[in-house]
Amino acid sequence: xxxxxxxxxxxxxxxxxxxxxxxxxxxxxxxxxxxxxxxxxxxxxxxxxxxxxxxxxxxxxxxxxxxxxxxxxxxxxxxxxxxxxxxxxxxxxxxxxxxxxxxxxxxxxxxxxxxxxxxxxxxxxxxxxxxxxxxxxxxxxxxxxxxxxxxxxxxxxxxxxxxxxxxxxxxxxxxxxxxxxxxxxxxxxxxxxxxxxxxxxxxxxxxxxxxxxxxxxxxxxxxxxxxxxxxxxxxxxxxxxxxxx
Amino acid sequence: xxxxxxxxxxxxxxxxxxxxxxxxxxxxxxxxxxxxxxxxxxxxxxxxxxxxxxxxxxxxxxxxxxxxxxxxxxxxxxxxxxxxxxxxxxxxxxxxxxxxxxxxxxxxxxxxxxxxxxxxxxxxxxxxxxxxxxxxxxxxxxxxxxxxxxxxxxxxxxxxxxxxxxxxxxxxxxxxxxxxxxxxxxxxxxxxxxxxxxxxxxxxxxxxxxxxxxxxxxxxxxxxxxxxxxxxxxxxxxxxxxxxxxxxxxxxxxxxxxxxxxxxxxxxxxxxxxxxxxxxxxxxxxxxxxxxxxxxxxxxxxxxxxxxxxxxxxxxxxxxxx
Ligand SMILES: Cc1cc2nc3c(=O)[nH]c(=O)nc-3n(C[C@H](O)[C@H](O)[C@H](O)COP(=O)(O)OP(=O)(O)OC[C@H]3O[C@@H](n4cnc5c(N)ncnc54)[C@H](O)[C@@H]3O)c2cc1C
Ligand SMILES: Nc1ncnc2c1ncn2[C@@H]1O[C@H](COP(=O)(O)O)[C@@H](O)[C@H]1O
Numbered sequence: 001x002x003x004x005x006x007x008x009x010x011x012x013x014x015x016x017x018x019x020x021x022x023x024x025x026x027x028x029x030x031x032x033x034x035x036x037x038x039x040x041x042x043x044x045x046x047x048x049x050x051x052x053x054x055x056x057x058x059x060x061x062x063x064x065x066x067x068x069x070x071x072x073x074x075x076x077x078x079x080x081x082x083x084x085x086x087x088x089x090x091x092x093x094x095x096x097x098x099x100x101x102x103x104x105x106x107x108x109x110x111x112x113x114x115x116x117x118x119x120x121x122x123x124x125x126x127x128x129x130x131x132x133x134x135x136x137x138x139x140x141x142x143x144x145x146x147x148x149x150x151x152x153x154x155x156x157x158x159x160x161x162x163x164x165x166x167x168x169x170x171x172x173x174x175x176x177x178x179x180x181x182x183x184x185x186x187x188x189x190x191x192x193x194x195x196x197x198x199x200x201x202x203x204x205x206x207x208x209x210x211x212x213x214x215x216x217x218x219x220x221x222x223x224x225x226x227x228x229x230x231x232x233x234x235x236x237x238x239x240x241x242x243x244x245x
Numbered sequence: 246x247x248x249x250x251x252x253x254x255x256x257x258x259x260x261x262x263x264x265x266x267x268x269x270x271x272x273x274x275x276x277x278x279x280x281x282x283x284x285x286x287x288x289x290x291x292x293x294x295x296x297x298x299x300x301x302x303x304x305x306x307x308x309x310x311x312x313x314x315x316x317x318x319x320x321x322x323x324x325x326x327x328x329x330x331x332x333x334x335x336x337x338x339x340x341x342x343x344x345x346x347x348x349x350x351x352x353x354x355x356x357x358x359x360x361x362x363x364x365x366x367x368x369x370x371x372x373x374x375x376x377x378x379x380x381x382x383x384x385x386x387x388x389x390x391x392x393x394x395x396x397x398x399x400x401x402x403x404x405x406x407x408x409x410x411x412x413x414x415x416x417x418x419x420x421x422x423x424x425x426x427x428x429x430x431x432x433x434x435x436x437x438x439x440x441x442x443x444x445x446x447x448x449x450x451x452x453x454x455x456x457x458x459x460x461x462x463x464x465x466x467x468x469x470x471x472x473x474x475x476x477x478x479x480x481x482x483x484x485x486x487x488x489x490x491x492x493x494x495x496x497x498x499x500x501x502x503x504x505x506x507x508x509x510x511x512x513x514x515x516x517x518x519x520x521x522x523x524x525x526x527x528x529x530x531x532x533x534x535x536x537x538x539x540x541x542x543x544x545x546x547x548x549x550x551x552x553x554x555x556x557x558x559x560x561x562x563x564x565x566x567x
Pocket of ligand 2: 115124
């Protein structure tokens, strides 16, 4: 199976988010970047599938040169090679067109992504790529098993899950517990240095959205502490002050 | 140039989040001075669908093909494209959901529309058409300009205040062409918690963490939830250890909730957990450790042992209900 895994390069989940230049630019100072946690699940499952049935895993990122350490980490985790589409990922449709173009060129059997990026939170790129390539797309997938070319998967729905059957090729947006995150070992890290990371140019495309500026949520007020022996007070406050009961 | 709103139902009842989408669509239509219609698919009664009238949309289309009783992503996208085309709709409104997002993404490509998901309020339309999106998992917002004539807007829960009238919508059948290729992904089974309040839809959520010690102690939280008409949630380790099903896991890598009231019991308040709850209106934290980070994100806090405090809260709520 030839697998393509699309990864994002996003701030660590513990990062403090802030903006600069009059709230028009994300402030990267002091921010650690990681593989998107959902993409990391997709990658872990891809490596497991390769280990079980053979084939290859290619990772793809649409991003500028600063994303390369993140891509190398994916190679250390077990991907065989990587593609970086050299462009700033400004819009979901723009990103989807890049992925669709290079996915078609590589004729992959299976395209795995995360259910959503944790910076943009669009939950859209996998569906767009599926439509662009004329392939089914399923998300969020929490279990993915194969019997030859036929997949059996669980998709999470509100309050439960549904089981689907589908044959290759298709696109899936992944989430836990599809696999456990993999931590690169020393051998992986060494070999990642020499694995191919091909930088390719972006294909012509127009984005359909544009960000005009950022805002922060209003600061939270002080917490009001209530004595553990006086919980009636809590219920009163919730009813009369917060008005949520 | 009309607006269409896609209405999702669960077990034949319109989802709360979809009613919000209906109210949003009606409000947008008013601003733009355009017509607005609703569309639903699969199993739903006319009487139930007519309720979209309560929220300002007086004509509803029903695509009543039983192949659409389950949420088949590709088929839903194709049907919505047909409805938009036939009705001359250029804007589609829907709720952000596990079905809504993947459907909207395919549809956006199909009809060449601009897509914004996780939208938190009505657009500014005086200059460029600009919506506010929740990004960085609730830690920030992006003012997003949507280009082009066609637009798809998936709204986040609580994006609009609901107010009800007793107006009913007229329901009409819509005959859509279904393509077998759209049913390549076969849904063979559905597993769903019966009768419970759906977590992403809930007005109130009672959530438990590792401080609950074990799955056998959840009945305490369920009882509190029941007295409040709330859904139950949990932290990631709790679902990792299989104390609770995965669809209850709240946070960065789980369900993002935005209820009016979030009650966290025995959860430390790690930043990844907070990412899933930071758009809640009011947060209550019960934790035996006064230094638990969750208190910094809370509106009300009680330092105490969950096993003593929670039953007392349940009692006080029951007393209030009576
Ligand atoms: C990339 C990434 C993504 C993650 N995503 C998520 C996510 O989506 N959701 C999530 O929840 N976590 C997530 N995590 C994990 C997160 O970092 C924390 O480990 C987790 O939230 C801790 O869960 P907890 O609060 O239940 O447990 P703990 O941190 O162990 O806290 C238990 C709390 O219970 C209190 N307690 C103990 N006994 C009692 C008692 N009798 N009465 C009252 N209080 C008591 C303790 O004081 C403590 O504060 C993620 C981590 C990473 C790295
Ligand atoms: N710039 C990018 N490069 C590669 N893959 C991406 C990029 N942006 C998004 N994706 C993939 O698409 C998924 C969904 O992203 P989104 O639609 O932004 O929530 C992510 O989890 C990734 O797998």
